[in-house]
C-alpha cells in the first residue's frame with residue numbers, strides 16, 4: 869500500500885514517513901501542494917495524508933484538485949491540522965476529506981486511522 873505524505877514541516881514529514889514505513893507501508897513525500905500535485909500525475913498512490921497549513925497550495929486547495937480529478941477522486945485522504953476549530957473540520961469533510969486528525973497526535977492514533985482507510989481500499993478492490 870502506497871501513501872503520500874504532504875507537509876511543509878520537514879521534521880513532521882520525516883517522522884510520519886518513519887512511523888508508516890515501520891508498519892510496512894510504502895511512503896512518498898512532498899513538501900507542498902504543488903509538488904504533491906505534480907507527483908500524483910506521475911505516480912498514483914493508494915491514499916494521501918495532507919497537512920492543511922502549507923505555503924503556496926494548501927491542503928484544502930490540493931484536496932479540491934484531487935476530488936475534481938477523474939483518476940484521483942476516489943483516493944482516501946486524511947487531513948492534518950494544528951487548528952482544532954470545529955469550522956476547519958467541517959470544511960475538511962465538506963471538501964471531501966475522509967478523515968481528520970489534529971496535530972499533535974499519538975502515532976498509534978495515526979496508524980489506527982490509516983488502517984481504517986486501508987481496509988476501505990482493500991474492500992473496494994475486492995481483496
Ligand SMILES: [Mg+2]
Pocket residue numbers: 875876877919920921922
Ligand atoms: Mg504546515
